[in-house]
Amino acid sequence: MDIRRMLAGRLRTHERQDPLPLWTPWGEELRAGDKDAPTTHPHPQFARDAWGSLNGWWECAFASNPGGSTPERTAAVPAAFPLRIRVPFSPEAPLSGVGRQLKPDELLWYRRTFEAPALGAGERLLLHFDAVDYACVCYVNGRLAGSHAGGYLPFSFDVTDLLLPGEKNELALCVRDPSDTEPHPRGKQLLQCGTIWYTAQSGIWQDVWWECVPENRVEELLVDASPDAGDVTVCARVVRPGEELRVSLLSAEGALLARGAAVTAEKSVAVHIPVEAPHLWSPEDPYLYGLRIEYGADVVTSYCAFRAVSVEPDAEGVPRFCLNHQPLFLRGLLDQGYWSDGLLTAPSAGALEADIKAARDLGFNMLRKHIKVEQDRWYWLCDRLGMLVWQDMVSGGTAPYNMWQVNQKPTISRFACGHFRDDTAAHQVRLSSADPVFQEEWTRDCEGTVRYLRNHPSIVTWVLFNEGWGQFNARDAVCRVRAIDPTRPIDATSGWFDQGCGDFASEHNYFRKLRVHLSRGSSRAFVISEFGGLTWYVEGHSSFLEPYGYAGFASQGEWRRAVRALLDEANALEAKGLAGYVYTQLSDVEEETNGLLSFDRQVNKLLP
The missing domain is CATH 2.60.120.260 (Galactose-binding domain-like)
Incomplete structure (x- = not known):
């Protein structure tokens, strides 16, 4: 246990000053040019031609x-x-x-x-x-x-x-x-x-936008491009049955490859199109097929990717995250999606793309979108650029959280992390999740998030609860998510309060030596789903004069060496059974100065 780092990272209550003005390059461009209308469709995976922005x-x-x-x-x-x-x-x-x-x-x-x-x-x-x-x-x-x-x-x-x-x-x-x-x-x-x-x-x-649509139209799509089955299935929910649903599969360049059709007798109809030797999607080769879906007068354009994600044993029997049935070591960054000038809203699609490319150029192949549902363009960019995504659900519950229960006690004792049930009324009070209205709303939003994002090939894992914040009935939540999407692994409890469910044993480790804790006979892969948090404050590129993070350094060079050493330590654990990790974090956020990028995205702190 690194006591110095733990004390430096303790959560504190204090009177916060107003943030300093801090603009990203894209925010400065928006202010100067007053360019408000987006140039790409808000939902490229479900697009019609007749639309207009109201931004x-x-x-x-x-x-x-x-x-x-x-x-x-x-x-x-x-x-x-x-x-x-x-x-x-x-x-x-x-x-x-x-x-x-x-x-x-x-x-x-x-x-x-x-x-x-x-x-x-x-x-x-x-x-x-x-x-x-x-x-x-x-x-x-x-x-x-x-x-x-x-x-x-x-x-x-x-x-x-x-x-x-x-x-x-x-x-x-x-x-x-x-x-x-x-x-x-x-x-x-x-x-x-x-x-x-x-x-x-x-x-x-x-975004706010309008769309002109036929009265009888496609309302929802579920696309499953399965390399195992060798086909793509497009299931559409329509306003009224009776029309023919026609699906065209296109190459990445737009050439017609195959067609399929089915007449609807119900409000949901599926079209299956066999694909021989499909071109597989991967971070190195993010190949996207085009889709054209026609239903009466309605025409929707979309896309899909052939890829399979799973947790499977490797040759030595160690559970691993697998892409297309091949073990893939996850090198992830925590991505909170906050901006100095837009807060939860990125200044532009170019800003979103720059974040993804910065993570990729630094050697990471995964972003954990943390406690936020991002705008749809971000997932589209990840699909195109080959960036894997672990998607968190949005937390909530009665405030303030009991920080002894959800932060301090698990930090001090690993035993406390895995021996605390989340399905009893008394424990749910301590996890701020006892309110039945909150439980109903969280469940609704969780299911809605999975339905909304499930067609994006870049998303390879659903993350349900984080560090016990508003956690309840994780086993039930896993079953609900699997019923909607059986194709992706689930990280049920990221951090601690493991309920023995989901596909990962998922630990946060900021203050101890990094280790792998494999359970004999378990089919779950072991991941360090948060670690790091080493802080470096860049003067003139932070919203606040007083930084917060898990350790301080005498110079930026010392900080860089410490970050690289910690990443090397995590990478070395792949040989000992680690399936992947998530380093905290991609960018600074407000008082937190532990990002690899500054909050205004003007400085890549890891590069000399």
Whole structure:
């Protein structure tokens, strides 16, 4: 046990100063050029031609919360909207132009006008919100379009019948965000933030866009390109059965390779297309096949990849993570997806791509997307660039967490990590997960996340709970996820409080010598799913003057040598049965200065 590092890394409560202005290169470009509209489809894996972005400058207003369980549904529209906000950045993010936090006793109103496209016979207009934190109600031309609760998953409203043909249409959105005053899934956001907890943000934080669609259309796709079966199966859920579903498989260059079709008698229909000797996807060769799905007048473009992921024994019987049935050692980075100028929202797709390429160029083949559901473009980029992804579920539960239970005790004692059940009422109180409404919402969001992201070939593992934060009934959660997606391994409990389920024995180790703990006869692979956290503060490239991390160094050269030595130590454990690791972390985040990149992405700290 490294006592010095453990004391340096202890979580502390303190009065935090306002963050210093800190801009990424892409944020500076956005401010200078005012380029708000994205150039790529928000969902490249489920794309139609007729769409338009509603990102950009909106009007906004803060209003008092009238109280009640759903005040956003009863609040009156403000008489004036005195502020401007750049969507999709939350008001707390510098790039929003607002610089103000939405408090739990307030509501945030948005308003803008838009021109709807001309609709043909049988066409509908959908209004898409890719993420709004937390609860919202939407109005079009003063009439209710719909409501939604949940801060990390996309939703949409059919607004066709609310439009004014040939005129500008008014769109208004009322948002409420209780943050950590209620136990909803919220990730690492905290009103009293600091150390490993970050600025609570609210409102619209991913793309807003419209889409013109046929009335009878494909609503959902499930794509399974199986190298073992030698075929691709496209299962579509449609609005009304009776049409023919036609699927075309294309090469990466767009050439037609094969076709399949089936007539729908139910709302779900599957088309199977045999593929002889499919081109396999891998980090070294991320080959993507194109898909064209037609249903009546509806045309959707998508893509798929032939790859299989599993945990299997190697030649010596040691469980390993396998890609296409070959052991692959996972060299991962913790990726929290925070930005100095956009908070949870990346300044652009180029910024997302730069992060992925930086990780790859430093020798990592996996990113663990930590306690966040990223915008869909990020997974598309990982699919294209061959970056493996471990996808976390968003944590929540009653705040504040019992840090003795979920942080200090497991850090001191490994025994405590594996001998604490999560299915008893008393233990769930200590894990901040006893609220039945939270359990229901976490389960809904977990299942929704798997359904939303399951077609992305880059995602190779689902991570359900992290360090006991809001953990409950992990065995049941594993069964639920396997029922939706039986094709991927599951890390049920990353860190500690292992319940003996899932496909990995998954430990966090920041303060002890790195070791492999293989259980005799176990079929689960052993991973060190977090370690490192060595800190180096780069003056002028941090949001705060006081850094936080797990160890300090006299010089940047000393820090680099320590990081490389620790990575070498982890790599050497592959020979002893380690299946992979996740180093903390890709970039600095607010007070945390333990990233390989600075918070503004201006400095790669590991490079001379």
